[in-house]
Amino acid sequence: MKRIAESTVRRLSLYLSFLEGIERQGLITISSDELARLGGTTSAQVRKDLSLFGSFGKRGLGYAVPELSEKLREILGLGKEWKVCIIGAGKIGAALARYRGFAERGFHVAGVYDVDKAKIGKRWESLTVRSIADLEKDASKHHYDIAVLATPPENTPAVVRQVVRAGIKAILNFAPIQLSVPADITVRTVNMAMELEGLSFALSNRGD
Amino acid sequence: MKRIAESTVRRLSLYLSFLEGIERQGLITISSDELARLGGTTSAQVRKDLSLFGSFGKRGLGYAVPELSEKLREILGLGKEWKVCIIGAGKIGAALARYRGFAERGFHVAGVYDVDKAKIGKRWESLTVRSIADLEKDASKHHYDIAVLATPPENTPAVVRQVVRAGIKAILNFAPIQLSVPADITVRTVNMAMELEGLSFALSNRGD
DNA sequence: GATAGTTTGTGAACTTATTCACAAGCCTGA
DNA sequence: TCAGGCTTGTGAATAAGTTCACAAACTATC
Numbered sequence: 001m002k003r004i005a006e007s008t009v010r011r012l013s014l015y016l017s018f019l020e021g022i023e024r025q026g027l028i029t030i031s032s033d034e035l036a037r038l039g040g041t042t043s044a045q046v047r048k049d050l051s052l053f054g055s056f057g058k059r060g061l062g063y064a065v066p067e068l069s070e071k072l073r074e075i076l077g078l079g080k081e082w083k084v085c086i087i088g089a090g091k092i093g094a095a096l097a098r099y100r101g102f103a104e105r106g107f108h109v110a111g112v113y114d115v116d117k118a119k120i121g122k123r124w125e126s127l128t129v130r131s132i133a134d135l136e137k138d139a140s141k142h143h144y145d146i147a148v149l150a151t152p153p154e155n156t157p158a159v160v161r162q163v164v165r166a167g168i169k170a171i172l173n174f175a176p177i178q179l180s181v182p183a184d185i186t187v188r189t190v191n192m193a194m195e196l197e198g199l200s201f202a203l204s205n206r207g208d
Numbered sequence: 209m210k211r212i213a214e215s216t217v218r219r220l221s222l223y224l225s226f227l228e229g230i231e232r233q234g235l236i237t238i239s240s241d242e243l244a245r246l247g248g249t250t251s252a253q254v255r256k257d258l259s260l261f262g263s264f265g266k267r268g269l270g271y272a273v274p275e276l277s278e279k280l281r282e283i284l285g286l287g288k289e290w291k292v293c294i295i296g297a298g299k300i301g302a303a304l305a306r307y308r309g310f311a312e313r314g315f316h317v318a319g320v321y322d323v324d325k326a327k328i329g330k331r332w333e334s335l336t337v338r339s340i341a342d343l344e345k346d347a348s349k350h351h352y353d354i355a356v357l358a359t360p361p362e363n364t365p366a367v368v369r370q371v372v373r374a375g376i377k378a379i380l381n382f383a384p385i386q387l388s389v390p391a392d393i394t395v396r397t398v399n400m401a402m403e404l405e406g407l408s409f410a411l412s413n414r415g416d
Numbered sequence: 417g418a419t420a421g422t423t424t425g426t427g428a429a430c431t432t433a434t435t436c437a438c439a440a441g442c443c444t445g446a
Numbered sequence: 447t448c449a450g451g452c453t454t455g456t457g458a459a460t461a462a463g464t465t466c467a468c469a470a471a472c473t474a475t476c
Contacts, residue, residue: 008463041464044426050424060474107408197221202394259455267455
């Protein structure tokens with residue numbers, strides 16, 4: 001299959017969230033044009049995005065909502081349950097562990113790790129904080145798919161090495177640094193400072 | 209000035225964070241090539257990004273670190289202090305209010321709002337939660353620059369309308385929906401579900 | 417079953433973003 | 447002051463992403 005752009009995947013994700021809303025409203029078909037309006041894009045874009053994966057619509061009619069949602073879930077790999085571990089039992093880690101959105105979308109948080117001896121052994125929701133040293137060993141048992149990094153920047157490179165060694169192929173990074181990982185590992189970084197600076201830039205350059 | 213792509217702004221932000229680290233290490237110059245390596249990009253990209261705003265380097269030598277950081281801070285509009293209000297006094301709002309990164313980067317959280325009568329009036333760090341109904345009135349006094357939305361999806365459209373009416377021109381959105389705002393308002397959305405789905409997609413399609 | 421009215425799927429055109437490649441400029445050392 | 451070694455800044459070339467535009471296919475109506 002040809003390489004799919006990250007921007008395309010983001011839009012697919014967006015379309016899916018709209019479809020789920022529409023499904024709840026009981027509507028049964030939707031046109032690329034309506035979907036485009038919801039997502040702030042164009043109908044051609046919607047059709048092109050979907051056409052990368054097949055033909056899901058009916059000419060003259062549009063897309064069947066439940067069918068298209070199902071297809072999108074399949075494309076996005078939301079059929080199976082992914083095993084997630086959270087690394088870093090600080091404030092962000094805690095907020096993430098409590099976050100309901102993981103489970104709702106089929107992401108099962110199966111472990112929490114930290115380097116700090118003071119935190120190791122503490123119970124946390126339904127989990128016990130474990131030592132990062134156990135990660136590699138645990139990974140072979142739990143088969144983690146995704147590591148969520150909520151570590152301070154200075155520890156993060158070492159943590160990343162352990163995640164890589166544990167064979168985990170996807171990282172959601174909340175540490176405010178750039179990760180360096182082998183090419184077969186996918187990283188998404190969420191960086192508040194960067195978002196804020198984007199807004200600051202926009203505010204400073206309005207009307208240029 | 210010509211339109212600057214969001215991807216460019218993100219990279220500038222990234223370069224700045226590297227420069228700050230390098231500055232602390234006491235290095236005084238850096239080449240586009242080193243900066244590129246840190247940021248996972250190419251030296252041509254770095255030079256092109258910077259050249260959109262001027263010529264900051266010395267041929268044969270590279271860039272003066274403190275000077276370039278200063279330029280980037282200026283480009284990103286980090287010279288002044290931006291006034292921020294957080295809307296939604298739930299768990300995410302609470303985490304954000306406690307987040308140190310705002311202040312460190314010159315973003316001053318000057319107000320917290322909610323619709324829920326039970327939460328209004330509660331003290332929160334150094335602030336008191338106020339009614340969203342007061343936002344427009346307060347905005348003229350405090351002159352908020354940025355609204356951070358940590359509201360449940362169903363309330364968000366109404367909140368957005370109030371934010372727009374209050375004259376706020378930048379929104380950092382944590383609600384998992386697409387916002388519709390006038391063209392002169394800048395929105396950045398942070399959506400965990402979307403990031404997770406991006407990873408899920410990548411994991412499902414490895415090796416295609 | 418023919419006609420009118422939709423809406424998809426997709427090459428082709430266009431726009432935007434990235435990479436190439438090299439002249440121009442600066443530093444060091446002899 | 448000249449030569450050699452770097453590194454920038456930037457047009458030109460390439461690649462990537464988006465929009466256009468229209469034939470093909472479907473529904474509904476008469």
